Amino acid sequence: MTSPYIAGSSSVSAIMFKLLLALVPGVAAFVWYFGPAILISIGIATVVALVCEALMLLLRRAPLKMFMTDWSAVVTAWLLALSLPPLVPWWLVAIGTAFAIIVAKHLYGGLGSNPFNPAMVGFAVLLIAFPLQSTRWPPPLMLSATRVSFDIMLAYIFPGLVEAPRFLVDAETMATPLDTLRTQLGLEQTIADFSYMPVFGRVGGVGFEMMALCYLLGGLFLLQQRIISWHMPVAFLGGLAALGGALWLLNPGHYASPLFHCAAGGTLLGAFFIVTDPVSGATTPRGKLIFAAGAGVLTYVIRVFGGYADGVAFAVLLMNMMVPLIDAHTQPAVFGRKSRT
Amino acid sequence: MRKLFRFHGGIHPEQHKEQSSQLSIALAPVPDVLVLSLTQHAGLAAEPVVRVGQRVLKGELLARPGGPVSAAVHAPTSGKIEAIEARAVPNAVARSDWCIVLRPDGADRWGERTPLQLTGANRASLLARLRDFGLVGLGGAAFPSHIKLSLKDDAKIRWLVVNAAECEPYITCDDRLMRERAPELVRGLRLIGELLQPEEIVVGIEDNKPEAAAAMRAAASADQFNIDIVPIPTLYPGGGEKQLIRTLTGIEVAAGHLPLEHGVACFNIATVHAIRRAVDLGEPLIARVLTVTGNVATPRNYEALIGTPMNQLVALAQEQTGTDGYIMGGPMMGFRVAAKDVPVVKATNCIIAIDGKHFRTPPPELPCIRCGTCSVACPADLQPFELYWHTKSHNSARARDYGLADCIECGACSYVCPSKIPLVGYFRRGKSEAAAADRAARAAAQAQERSNWHEQRLQRDAREAELASAALSTAASASSEAIGIKQASVQGALERARARRNEDPATGHKS
Ligand code: SF4
Ligand code: SF4
Numbered sequence: 001m002t003s004p005y006i007a008g009s010s011s012v013s014a015i016m017f018k019l020l021l022a023l024v025p026g027v028a029a030f031v032w033y034f035g036p037a038i039l040i041s042i043g044i045a046t047v048v049a050l051v052c053e054a055l056m057l058l059l060r061r062a063p064l065k066m067f068m069t070d071w072s073a074v075v076t077a078w079l080l081a082l083s084l085p086p087l088v089p090w091w092l093v094a095i096g097t098a099f100a101i102i103v104a105k106h107l108y109g110g111l112g113s114n115p116f117n118p119a120m121v122g123f124a125v126l127l128i129a130f131p132l133q134s135t136r137w138p139p140p141l142m143l144s145a146t147r148v149s150f151d152i153m154l155a156y157i158f159p160g161l162v163e164a165p166r167f168l169v170d171a172e173t174m175a176t177p178l179d180t181l182r183t184q185l186g187l188e189q190t191i192a193d194f195s196y197m198p199v200f201g202r203v204g205g206v207g208f209e210m211m212a213l214c215y216l217l218g219g220l221f222l223l224q225q226r227i228i229s230w231h232m233p234v235a236f237l238g239g240l241a242a243l244g245g246a247l248w249l250l251n252p253g254h255y256a257s258p259l260f261h262c263a264a265g266g267t268l269l270g271a272f273f274i275v276t277d278p279v280s281g282a283t284t285p286r287g288k289l290i291f292a293a294g295a296g297v298l299t300y301v302i303r304v305f306g307g308y309a310d311g312v313a314f315a316v317l318l319m320n321m322m323v324p325l326i327d328a329h330t331q332p333a334v335f336g337r338k339s340r341t
Numbered sequence: 342m343r344k345l346f347r348f349h350g351g352i353h354p355e356q357h358k359e360q361s362s363q364l365s366i367a368l369a370p371v372p373d374v375l376v377l378s379l380t381q382h383a384g385l386a387a388e389p390v391v392r393v394g395q396r397v398l399k400g401e402l403l404a405r406p407g408g409p410v411s412a413a414v415h416a417p418t419s420g421k422i423e424a425i426e427a428r429a430v431p432n433a434v435a436r437s438d439w440c441i442v443l444r445p446d447g448a449d450r451w452g453e454r455t456p457l458q459l460t461g462a463n464r465a466s467l468l469a470r471l472r473d474f475g476l477v478g479l480g481g482a483a484f485p486s487h488i489k490l491s492l493k494d495d496a497k498i499r500w501l502v503v504n505a506a507e508c509e510p511y512i513t514c515d516d517r518l519m520r521e522r523a524p525e526l527v528r529g530l531r532l533i534g535e536l537l538q539p540e541e542i543v544v545g546i547e548d549n550k551p552e553a554a555a556a557m558r559a560a561a562s563a564d565q566f567n568i569d570i571v572p573i574p575t576l577y578p579g580g581g582e583k584q585l586i587r588t589l590t591g592i593e594v595a596a597g598h599l600p601l602e603h604g605v606a607c608f609n610i611a612t613v614h615a616i617r618r619a620v621d622l623g624e625p626l627i628a629r630v631l632t633v634t635g636n637v638a639t640p641r642n643y644e645a646l647i648g649t650p651m652n653q654l655v656a657l658a659q660e661q662t663g664t665d666g667y668i669m670g671g672p673m674m675g676f677r678v679a680a681k682d683v684p685v686v687k688a689t690n691c692i693i694a695i696d697g698k699h700f701r702t703p704p705p706e707l708p709c710i711r712c713g714t715c716s717v718a719c720p721a722d723l724q725p726f727e728l729y730w731h732t733k734s735h736n737s738a739r740a741r742d743y744g745l746a747d748c749i750e751c752g753a754c755s756y757v758c759p760s761k762i763p764l765v766g767y768f769r770r771g772k773s774e775a776a777a778a779d780r781a782a783r784a785a786a787q788a789q790e791r792s793n794w795h796e797q798r799l800q801r802d803a804r805e806a807e808l809a810s811a812a813l814s815t816a817a818s819a820s821s822e823a824i825g826i827k828q829a830s831v832q833g834a835l836e837r838a839r840a841r842r843n844e845d846p847a848t849g850h851k852s
Contacts, residue, residue: 002676002677002765004755005668007755008354011759066705278711278713283727337747
């Protein structure tokens with residue numbers, strides 16, 4: 001054993017635990033606006049993640065206790081579950097989580113070695129394989145005509161496993177604000193023509209905007225705890241807002257305001273919890289700015305010009321591929337090898 | 342108010358200084374045996390100038406510097422040379438090394454002491470005194486002090502930066518030294534100031550030692566000596582030489598250069614104390630103040646003779662049960678000594694008795710999660726996790742590209758790493774591997790040169806042989822007498838060539 005003989009108190013499990021803690025306000029808002037179904041999704045994802053993690057550790061002959069107690073699999077599970085709509089069938093959550101843990105994490109070498117954000121890999125796989133189920137959001141409770149009772153909820157999540165109540169209502173689905181924007185613009189409308197629609201709420205859509213605010217709250221906690229640095233969230237939102245803002249200024253009838261884009265969809269969850277994943281992200285200060293700004297710009301591009309309503313997942317995965325390049329070109333100057341007076 | 346500059350990174354480990362900073366410096370008794378390492382400084386080993394059985398007086402030269410970068414060793418007390426042999430000495434690699442073993446005679450009788458007269462003295466005379474009196478940096482690196490001043494005589498020194506930061510946890514010897522002997526230290530600064538003529542003398546003291554700063558200020562004003570006592574933020578490793586110079590002057594010492602090349606001379610405050618004794622009193626470096634702390638009942642500072650076995654000092658502080666070893670230096674940069682009875686060396690600023698309670702074995706290391714906390718903490722602006730990656734995979738070239746050589750081994754990265762990776766341990770290993778690789782490369786280059794030379798010789802010999810046989814055929818038409826002579830000489834050339842071909846040029850041995 002060599003020096004230092006003392007060590008600070010930080011640990012991987014503490015970091016992961018704080019990440020989970022920081023997600024709690026967002027989860028609470030989720031429940032408030034979309035009902036408790038998300039809690040079941042989170043539960044399923046957590047169990048599947050832990051089982052897959054244990055399985056893969058056994059297969060890889062890695063020390064089980066040490067890695068099971070680092071909580072990292074649980075963070076992946078929660079982030080994936082929170083990216084999905086509520087009321088999705090259990091197997092969807094399970095497949096996504098299993099893919100995230102088994103393929104995206106462990107086949108690439110496990111904790112610390114995965115070049116791609118596991119939660120986003122899981123989500124992207126679901127988006128591609130089950131596009132309908134993974135993007136079909138129910139309306140926020142307050143905009144919903146019907147009440148989704150507990151047994152109906154279970155019938156949705158565990159189709160076939162739980163006996164459907166006699167009057168199973170097809171829970172409504174409702175286009176998300178981002179979907180609505182896309183469809184209406186496709187109908188040659190200008191934003192002013194349809195912005196009255198209740199789904200848009202105040203800035204980023206009923207429910208979504210409050211969830212965004214709660215993720216922001218969690219993110220500030222992470223910043224205060226120095227688990228994340230300001231670079232990533234600021235650059236991510238900055239990239240998104242810069243491109244969004246420029247187009248909006250050019251043609252406000254066709255492009256939604258940058259504020260809307262920041263508050264809508266998964267933007268803030270992405271900004272504070274996903275782009276900031278250390279393992280798969282850039283590491284140098286300048287690299288972080290480039291990485292996150294790139295993800296922000298790509299998110300916007302995919303949302304507005306691409307084929308998907310939200311683009312955080314693909315944007316992050318694309319930027320993950322750029323990380324080695326970004327890091328290699330942004331190495332900071334070493335002490336004594338720059339002129340600084 | 343002096344404008345202070347910021348260096349990148351740094352950490353705030355728990356201080357643990359109050360344990361040993363309360364009591365005054367105690368004089369450690371002369372032990373029954375003194376073991377004086379010949380390698381207790383950076384650079385070449387010192388060469389003994391005494392014989393076994395010889396009687397020596399206190400302060401007498403025992404070993405002279407073994408080269409330009411080396412330091413002399415003197416007798417800490419009067420006595421008899423008992424042995425010159427390999428002994429366990431404190432070093433990070435736990436290797437034994439040559440030592441002079443001195444059996445004190447109890448008289449503690451000084452040899453002749455000649456103070457350096459300041460009138461007519463200049464930098465060169467100070468340099469010579471530092472070299473001859475065994476002065477090395479007492480902050481921990483034990484770099485020969487005269488080397489730090491070896492620059493062209495006319496080079497201007499703008500700042501004399503005095504390192505009294507004492508940023509490592511647990512260590513309080515500089516703190517106590519300043520509190521108790523400030524007038525002596527100010528006197529020392531005056532002497533050095535006279536000889537170096539710096540534009541400014543700045544003493545950097547971390548702001549967790551207000552008493553020390555106050556004592557220094559009081560002593561300076563009593564002496565009407567214009568020096569700047571500057572409290573600097575408590576931030577490890579603020580006492581790293583380059584970090585301190587940066588903090589106080591804004592200068593970033595260029596990689597591979599000495600502070601002196603930037604007009605800065607930098608001495609540790611304890612070194613100033615030793616220099617003052619060498620100049621003013623004519624005493625070589627034979628004792629120092631050091632902290633004894635950790636698993637002991639009364640942690641405190643001792644003034645001990647160089648060569649005192651460590652366990653005797655720890656016994657003075659009442660070693661507690663459960664102690665399973667000592668750390669020399671602080672917990673951040675120190676190292677575990679191979680045995681409890683290794684001797685105090687010039688660089689020993691602290692001995693920490695460790696037990697399972699004070700210093701738990703680290704938890705198993707997890708993989709790096711690339712969180713970058715280590716880069717945020719690194720005072721050398723490095724990316725430790727990149728270095729970790731390359732040193733772990735023994736890739737010296739890549740590690741060098743990422744600045745391995747610029748790592749000051751402060752351990753800040755290891756301290757903050759959530760995965761508990763002993764990063765700096767990998768870096769130390771990487772550095773020695775790189776050094777070994779360099780040596781191998783140099784050896785290979787030399788071998789290549791030799792074999793090239795060998796080739797050339799073979800070619801030359803072949804040409805010679807060709808010429809010889811050509812001469813032989815021409816000679817065939819000449820007179821028989823002439824043939825006889827020519828043949829003899831040609832034969833000789835051929836034989837010489839043949840003989841050379843069988844000779845290994847590297848060793849001169851016949852193969
Ligand atoms: S602090 Fe540890 S885990 Fe984090 S990047 Fe550095 S080496 Fe990796
Ligand atoms: S030990 Fe080296 S790499 Fe680690 S913080 Fe110190 S200077 Fe940086």
